[in-house]
Amino acid sequence: MIFLKDLIREAVSRLGAEVPYVELEVPRDEKFGDISTPVAMTLARPLRRAPRQIAEEIAGSLEEDPAIQSVDVAGPGFLNFRISTDFLLKELERVLRHGPDCLVPEPPERRKVQIEFVSANPTGPLHLGHGRGAAVGAALANLLQRGGYEVEKEFYINDAGRQVRLLGESIYARYQERFGKEYPFPEDGYKGDYISELAGRIAEEVGEKYIGISFDEAGGFFIERGTREMLDTIRTDLETFGVVFDRWQSEKLLYTEGLVKKCLDGLRSEGKLYEKDGALWFRASDYGDDKDRVVVKSDGSHTYFASDIAYHWYKIQRGFDELIDIWGADHHGYIPRMKAVIRALGEDEGKLSVILVQMVSLLRGGKPVQMSKRSGEFITLREVIEEVGADTTKFIFLTRKADSHLEFDIEVAKKESSENPVYYVQYAYARIQSIYRKAAEQGIGLEDIPFDAIMYLKEPEEMRLLKKILLYPLIFEGAFRAREPHRITFYLQELAGLFHPYYNTHRVLSDDAGLTGARLLLLRAVELVLREALSVLGISAPERM
């Protein structure tokens, strides 16, 4: 269907006009045709002519095209196209011949993009919100990669500063407790059971080695050991979830390797930092932020913002054309200062885009599950994956756009029924595989079917299915441009929503060898798109269910 864009663009240019993009949409009602465009209406103003008149002219110059069966002008100036069956079948053949690669349009340029996501503090296990960020980030990375960009996925490790110190001290306190020593548990310390467990393991390993040694002296060990273990947990949890990073960037290393100093020195020499009240400030307000921000406190220690500046500077040094940060929505107030940093570093602020992922409220059977981080009682991502499965969890995360609240009901997610759309989609795939197996039993080899068998396809349900298949490139393009993987999820439900009824009304395997072949080929294309789209989302395509 996407070919229409070029056709329309050419027709528009024959009128001596131009459109920034050709908008194509699938009309709600089939009677309006297969696909339509409102370009004539958008051209009305620049051309100072009636939209319907413009539409008539575009229609006139396109109706001879072999791909187009008919083109009508309707309503205020819509152009409604009906695609010829011949052309649809040719397109089907092309898909069968060239596979999924011909479903994704080439991007206008090949970009190097970096996506940073999850980046949870290594102070405890991941919770559901992190999972949402992971699902969105990974799907977005797949999407951009599939669209031809070079993508790097990175996890930023906050292993310097107060939080990991607090982690170390919490473990230290539990360790002391093991040996009956009093040590005041740090205020805001981490109280989860995993801390006590870790302290227990350490106690078994090292015995009383750190008893009688102050935290100031022993802290290094507990901090290092704690962050390492937490990071291992995070990494394995993400792997279980099916999310793998290309790179893990340690904040601490930004300091020890001198990158923070180098970056700040550079900014300072350019006059973008200044001293006031004994602290070092970044002139964020010169670059669009509300106020200036401290990077080095008057006690000489760095704020997190300091390493964030250096981190983004470092990303730019590494030569990316585009940086994408995926943050929890509660960090939205941080965006202006980060954008200010990008501009101060001499880059277009559009180089950095921040995708905010909204909070997840966890329910069980309609009732909210209390999540209290302070008490350490919260449901972890791992627990949810174990209970409902990684595919389902991801799918639910990807059925909403990132920036909208999400209700995650564990009981609903667990149901293996139609309340659970992921099964609906996966079942379509499994059903197709099942038909292949049946076909094989009857001695029909998919590879042996000649492509021209597809001329036997003629049922309206078959044409509808075929049109939906050929719509995929358009959906993909939209999702790619908007950086919105959830559009793929909705498309999948629509595709499955055409397949299942088709399956129920028309038998694929029949006595008619030609028709059987034709239908198997159609299923081949459905299968191809299902697998392609599922792989973008990072969701498996099961052979059987």
Add this chain to the structure above:
RNA sequence: GCCCCCUUAGCUCAGUAGGAUAGAGCACAGGAUUCCUAAUCCUGGUGUCAGAGGUUCGAAUCCUCUAGGGGGCACCA
């Protein structure tokens, strides 16, 4: 107090970059399987797009105000 986001069917949400009569799933009721997997299908209806103004040939979509919900304000992380 200031700033950001959200408000669409009973519920959960889509609605693409301002386009046609605003959609889907679930829930609810009834029905379908001698035949490729019933995790399926078929048939039933539902809206003050939070409210009020404005811009536009055209607004759920853009602007202003109001109400409700969430989030953020630091030499915290």
